[in-house]
Amino acid sequence: MAKIVLQSEVARDFADGQAEHEILADNVRQVIKQLDAKFPGIAARLNDRTAVAVDGEIFQDPFLQEVQPHSEVYFLPMIDAG
Amino acid sequence: MTQTQFTAPTTVRSAVRCLAEGGKNPKVLAGGTDLLVQLRAGRVKPTTIVDLKKIPELKVIKTEKGGFRIGAAVAGAELNAHKAVKKAWPGLVEGLDLIGSTQIQGRASLGGNLCNGSPAADSVPALIAAAAACKIAGPKGVRHAKVESIVTGPGKTSLKKGEFIVSFFLPKRAKRSGDAYLRLIPRTEMDIAVVGAGVSLTVDAKGVCTDARVSLGAVAPKPLLVKAGAKALIGTTVDDDALEALAAAASAACNPIDDKRGTIEYRTKVAGVLAKRAALIALDRAKGK
Amino acid sequence: MGKEEKQFDELSPNVQANGYRVVGTRPVRPDGIEKVTGKANFGADCELPGMLTGVVVRSPHAHAKILSIDTTRAMKLKGVKAVVTSADFPEIGPKQRGAGEAPVSFRDMSRNVMARDKALYDGHTVAAVAATTPAIAEKAASLIEVKYKVLPYVLDAREAMKSKAPVLHKDVFTKGVDPRPKKASNVTQRFEFGMGDIDAGFAEADVIVDHDFTAQCVHQGYIEPHACVANTTQDGMATVWCSTQGQFMVRNYCATVCGMDISKVRVLPAEIGGGFGGKTVVYLEPLAIVLSQKAGKPVKVVMNREDVFRATGPTSGGHAYCRIGAKKDGTLVAGELTMEYEAGAFAGSPVHLGCMTGFAPYVIPNSKSVGFDVVVNRPKAAAYRAPGAPVAAFAVESALDLLAKKLNMDPIALREKNAATEGTKAAYGPKFQKIGYVETLEAAKNHPHYSAPLGPNQGRGVASGFWFNIGGESSAAVHVNEDGTVEVVTANPDIGGSRASMGIMAAEVLGIDVSRVKPLITDTASSAYSALTGGSRVTFAVGQMVCVACDKVIVQLRERAAKIWDVEVDDVEWVAGSAVNRKSGKGETLSLAEIANVAGKTGGPISGQSSSDVQGAGPGFGTHICDVEVDPETGRSTVIRYTAIQDVGTAIHPSYVEGQLQGGAAQGIGWALNEEYIYDANGCLENGGFLDYRMPVASDLPMIDTVVVEVPNPNHRFGVRGVGEVPIVPPLAAVANAVSAAADVRMADLPISPPRLLAAIDGK
């Protein structure tokens, strides 16, 4: 199971404040899909200008990014370009 | 759309006429470093622009009665290149040289810097400290006035309609005299003075100050002649007590405003500091150091 | 290193210490001559026949309801061809998105480009006019009558958060708080990042420091004002020439704001006279398009300097509270950072990035960073070098300076003791891969600057900084010409020498001389999509695409050689710019030029293209050392020595890498000492010009020494991390720490202007 970590405000708005979740998924899209099944509406928020860090590497606005069984997946705000 | 007229007379007389006939808002152009900015910003809408730079009398630098006669349209860079003036009045030349960048120096003039009426004009405190006088031409002919009498408030001068400054006169320098001008700006260049201080003094063989003039800029609606500051120096060897008295007098003379360039407290305190430092430089110069 | 570089080692005589032939050399940039002779065409240099001049009408009020706009008198003026107001733009709903992804709300963007019901800051566009001459256009603008109902305004984040503060948007309800507020406010969102338990952390601390900090909004300060020309035709096509950091961004934003298909907009990028993040959005382009549509002629719109200050940029200023707890030995145990950033008139300050970056350089088991995004009556914040990071670093790195003093510890030693390394869990969550922070601290400690003696009234400050660096969607094409010269075509405006690095990387991969490579930057119709130039992504991400496109070209070159030699492709190796026949055993070779000469006979044009969403940018860290001298009687501070040290991964063209470090440091010094927005009693900008918005001039600065640390990024062909953002992160604290040491009083509010410093000294 991959460890999924939501931003605290997203957790507060959708997941009763629970930021950490265990999910088995092959890619970010499936992670979001499963989260949305548990917490209806969260998908829209997570698809809106987010970056995702998978095992330390930050992906801007990803979709099909691979997730390993033991990956750590952090949902973060998208990073602006200076 | 109505067009602004432009003329470049070659004599003082014709310049006076051009101004008289120049409609309801004629403007004189010397270096243009203030006028063009105001034009572009739409702050002034002249009916006629009268370029004074083609008049030889306004571009002259010559000795007169042991002093100097300097045309009102002489650019900073031109005055800076004049060794004799620089030797006699280093502080004054420094003051003019501090106005803007090298590019501005190629244009900005003593007359323009004075007549723009800014309380913060860098050349004015030095001119006042130097007891400079100006020759003014106008519809009623020529008159002479002390520099400190020209600026009456921010952007305001005592020049009457149709009058302009022809030249400045710097009096003969007494032996053992020196002057200096210092200003405080946040950067090292390209700023308007937050405070400016000009000091001119003369000492006798024993190093006692026999004559002094102190002037401040940017600390009141107009550049100030600080008589109390001069008093604090005259009769002393410009020792620490005298300098403290000078600083106190300078700060006391201030009547500044809070604005984007500085606070009342700041200007008042720094006026004293700069007056002191300028006096020390002037003293060294008087003693030939 | 990849396969072909290895072979350079064996076969190429002129390989350098870094193992490369071209990477790390300093050739003259390909666009250099145009730029030193005045021939380069920047935004305002474009001229079209029959072109009209556009002038923008801006709100003179900080906050006002727009009651009516009467354009009849302006339209009657001879020579006036078009006037536009919000009525000429489609209303965009809150949910409506542009094609593709963009970190913006298009509703807000369209209302920033042209105010609708309300003007939200002094300088907010309310109308625009196009006429046959600039003078007529100016006159017409003055004839447009706008009736306003002036509203109370607010400029400061903490003021705007108060319950009595005027509310800018009736529909803003703070996100990220529980319970969700029922009342509209100026706080658009609360962000929180952290780990562990800070109460427990502070409980076990031997020493705790804390302080409040403020930093002002500052402008990017590019010397070239925004400028564009738009030409439209009756078939609904619009062509735009403009100065921008991203032609595809302009295309997308204009199409959305003007309600057009993307295929109907073509954007040609001019040379860009500086951006620093400030040219990552549109201001004038949609106005020019609609004016041109209404006038049926090309329209040029150029901002003046006051427009630039009143209505574009800046980056957010704001407040920060920082508390740090440590053990006696300097081990950090807890950190707390609370920040309120001014977003400007619309949501979207980079406060979340401040929260993510502030503690990122350090191992802190218990940390909490909270940020509030606050709208105020200022221009909508735009990106500026490492958006959000400098203010957070100012607070954290100043607090560490306080801690070092309290612990009587060397500030670099304190940072070394707690520095993040590979595997460290970053304050924003994920673990770092290979990073080079410690290496920058080592370099700082060993730099002669750090041990140089100081004179009276002089002080030394040290500070570090972090930025993620980013990749993103990128494209490149490589075309081999008949004579063996090569064109490298990308679609990312060159702000600081990126053409040079594209050319170097292509020459390295192909194995040819860099003078045979011509890097070109094309318009939206001549390249596949590429995200804008920014976030320190171009040399990394677009550079990666250039390398891949070159690989594809090499495959074709080997195929052609194989045909010529009648051997299998696998028998042909590409070595140092030539195909080598491994089959014949005679070591026959065909140079790239020789293959190119006969390309027509062997299958036609040789060309490679690559597009991808490039990921794997390597985080960047920097450490700066600053010496200042203060005048205790006037409060003036002078930076007398400065050294900027940064891990850049690999420097492709070291001169332009050093230039990024020096330029970022200079901008940071300006932010720390003098730059700020000054508003009058009505909330209107008072210092909208270079005279009173005091950016550093040449005589304000010393030479800026640089140390380029190279800890290669494993995710890039040549180890590039990205350079441009990090250098502005450390300077605010480096300067403030130096002044605080020199004046023996903590300076926690920027800018450290002479009046502010003198007051602090006198207040001791």
Added chain:
Amino acid sequence: MAKHHVNTTINGDQTEFLCDTEQTLLDCLRDELGLTGSKEGCSSGDCGACSVTVDGRLVCSCLVLGIEADGAEIGTIEGIAEDDDLHPLQKHFLKEAALQCGICTPGFIVAAKSLLEHNPDPTETEMRFWLAGNLCRCTGYDKIIKAVTSAAAEMRGE
């Protein structure tokens, strides 16, 4: 009133143009004569991007009226390189990477050329103060100072 007819010399060439009184020399160079090498960064004399020489003196062309060019000798960035020979300052700006975005570069080169005509061997401080009227936001001035230093040395024949 009709436009003014201005006769002037620009980079050695006899040139005529028409202008209104309010048009600055910069407007005339860029809009009337197509000499767009001089850039407009502020139109208030604070950035130096429009630097030119008038009768050999360095000025901001945004602070000179077009009509004042009548009978004068104007020097612009377009006249710095002799034919296809770059001026030493241009060569060293390229060699030292003294430009990033390049918008301020023409002004810096015009101003630096004027400096070296007045003072062939300036100190770093003299250079920094002479060039203080030319803003650069990209480079931090470091490489610009280095470029002027090495160009000056070359011009002195060192």
